[in-house]
Amino acid sequence: MLRNNYSRCLKMLYRSCTILVVFLLSGTLQAFAAGPPAPSALNNTLALTLITLMLILLLVIVMLGRLLTGLADIKMQKEKEEKKKMQTPVAVITGVLILLAGTVMAQEQPATAVAASKTIGGLSAFAFYTMITVIFVEMIVILALLYNIRFLLKKDSVKAALAADASVAKWTLRNWWNNMNKFKPVEQEADIELDHEYDGIRELDNRLPPWWLYGFYATIIIGVIYFWRYHVSYSAPLSQEEFEISVKKADEEVKAYLAKKGETVDENTVTVSTDAADIAEGKKIYTTACVACHKADGGGMVGPNLTDDYWKHGGDIKSIFKTIKYGINAMPQWQTSYSNKQIAQVASYVMSLHGTNPPGAKAAEGQQYKGGDAAATTGK
């Protein structure tokens, strides 16, 4: 009994696999076989929707197929017919499905002739119609399966069997869960208990939870498609490409934003601001970014004193702005961290520190700069 059950399960597994593989092959092959447009096909929303739809329908077919074989089994057992006959429905379905899949493939040829010129929603007409055909065929298969299931359900023998088995009759979360995992009722465990034990540990031979098994297959298939996209069809961007795309997009966005906002301040147009809000904002940034080297009071430490008359790279607003923005020698650049406006605020704040004479300030460095004639002085 046990062996019997087991080998039958295996056979059914193999069959389901065949169906799955045949269909997926037909699906994915079409996605990739459509010539030059193919690489982009998987980035196309329409294509992705259609492929998803195909896969969902396929899943429905597999599930209905299983239901049908299950019902057929009940009918066969009830009517105590020959074992040989019992396999026919399954074989027939498999055959039909494979045949249908074959038809789909066959239909590719005539379709090609139409394809060449048109594109639909970014897809070549050929790819589009093939996918539509697959979906259409899948729907027909579903209808056929539903018809058969209805037919079987009407049979008295099946009805009786279903009525006898309460668990099938009612939908509850527990029944659903039991079905999902194909649980064997605990009372019937003796059927599947193996004839060995280790230090008192016994083993059952429950069948694999179907969702687990198909999930495993699905991840393998997704894995293959993933690798294919990146390294065979090159239809997905690799790291470096992805980087270039994202930077280009961001640059465009920033440009558009700045154009709209009209921010024009840069090293050529910057002027000293004495506006309290600007100074306060500048001080805030100074406290996070500059104090490490120039000290909170601007007296200097690692970096030079900012409060005296001496500047290494120019003491006018434009020079200070430039030094902050682009950096020079040990001074880091800040253009990646702060906007031009913010840099102008910091520069204004720095100029406001002039002449504060903080205690312990660093000795003078660079050239003397006398305020007032800003335009005349360029530090460099």
Added chain:
Amino acid sequence: MQMEKFYYDNKIVKAFGYATIVFAVVGMLAGLWAAIQIYAPAASLNLAPTTFGRLRPLHTNAIIFAFVGNCIFTGVYYSLQRLCKTRMYSDTLSWIHFWGWQLIIAAAAVTLLLGFTTGKEYAELEWPIDIAITLVWVVFGINMFGTILKRREKHLYVAIWFYIATWVTVAMLHIVNSVEIPVSFMKSYSWYAGVQDALVQWWYGHNAVAFFLTTPILGLMYYFLPKAANRPVYSYRLSIIHFWSLIFIYIWAGPHHLLYTALPDWAQSLGTVFSLMLIFPSWGGMLNGLFTLRGVWDKVREEPVLKFMVVAITCYGMATLEGPLLSLKNLSAIAHYTDWIVAHVHVGGLGWNGFMAFAMLYYLVPKMWGTPLYSKKLATNHFWLGTIGIILYAVPLYWAGFTQSLMWKTFTPEGQLKFQFLESVTNIIPMYITRSVGGGLYLVGALLMCYNLAKTIAAGKFIANEAAEAAPLPKKEHYGKEHWHRWIERRPVPLLVFSLIVVGIGGVVEMMPTFLIKSNIPTITSVKPYTPLELQGRDIYVREGCYTCHSQMIRPFRDEVARYGEYSKAGEFVYDHPFQWGSKRTGPDLARIGGKYPDSWHYTHMDDPQSMSPGSVMPAYPWLLDDAIDTSSTPVKIRAMQTLGVPYPEGFDGKANQELMTQAKAIAASLKKDNIETPANREIIALIAYLQRVGKDIKLEPKALAEETAIK
């Protein structure tokens, strides 16, 4: 048939069990201490041995190899004897194994705190200890196989398949990853460099998780769960499929730790794809565990052992789903380098490993002392403390990781980075505090267990040699029609060999091309070997464990390029023995730190980080300012590097120290200009030299040079 009488050795199980408990507490304390340092850097006590960079490797090694290692041995020595219906092969080997392993742990603790480290995560131990590990592992293998070969049970139970796969794979991983060239008694350089070193290291690192923290524990689950629940294992064929698929697929997944790095794209994709395929094989173990409990869920409500196991297996399931999801490039882009990963591993570590260990101890102690557990109520309290501890640990860190990543990536509409790195750290301090509270609760729970078990032990009488009897194996047996897999279950050696082949494939396919095909690591001509002073500085960087908080790998993202500079290229790391890419950014990336700050900044920063970056959580390294560079090691280090293929000129080892002093004096002079007086031979000088070099060479490429002059 004549029954044979024999005795199980419980004494060795007891010894390993005690060691498990001791190192659980030690490892958790180290972890808690390190966790507190992240928000209270002064907790490093300003002492070299107790800084985060040294304490963190101590924590990981103590938990993985001392706590979980001893837990594995406890379970294996207990279950293997019973599953094979025989005493361990040799008591002497058992005790050599026990004391050898404890000595390794002691040596690890001392050397890690003293700063002897290879700088490769979870493989930090230096070469003499690596050799000791290999020897002790072989002793364990002989003892295990000897036991299996003299068994009185024809077939090997699934738990033993996992033990065998564990043994052979850990041996392979440890040996391949530890190939290093010794330069002194406690210092070596990894044989591999840069990208290759990273690939080998994460092949090892990922599979240390797989074959030290997962497969042996699954073996323990397969023994202790059906025992404690008194239920048959759910599905034999699920065991078969998930065992083979798990060990085959796991080994490939290492590169998912290196997504978006300089590792070739094809290897990254293999890592992603195989991680994805790993979900269901991993879940096979979870299902076989949880479904075994069908029909006895009422027992779970009462039995602390089962409670711990159920949460452990659930955590295993969550972590093994999360892992593959994190291996998807778009999620990795967010989570990598953040505390999300720390949360993820602790769901596995605290939940799966910790709770399985506790469950096993609660099961074993009453059995071996022949008395019921002192208090089920106390054990239930432990269970709740532990569970709440895990939640309080993980949830804040998930939040922290996500927040931090978003802060790193946020730009203003004007196109500037919105947040300074430091802001992203100070922002998540409350989460760090909550995490340490969670960890603390978990530790309190473990202490409750210690008390509970001590009371149980005091009440019982230890059964050192447990009597058992079984029939010897018949010489010749006919096996009728049977499941095909039964064939290999009778043959431990083919099982071992076949397991080795199955786990070997992934590594070979990923490593061979990376090592042999030149195009995988394009040469950058301007990348030159480190100067002797920089080399010494780099060794200090490795010694202080800087890689535990700082990465050296800028990913090709807009935000990282804006924040740190040009993204890292494979050719930049060809002289890096070992690579120092890191896996976590508690501090900012350092791949382009060279030339970013003046020498005096680094000097002051290492002495007192908060003075240069107010709010920084970095510990101070005052000893670097006082200790002298060990120049006596320079020539031998240069020669070792030459052996590894670093192109120093012939006879350079003799002139190296001269060059070292020249460079050191130049740095001392530059410091003097900023009013810092220091002798030139201090360690800080070497470290500054190294930091000022990192990531600079590529800027000297002709193209880059042209760009630079254009800006000026």
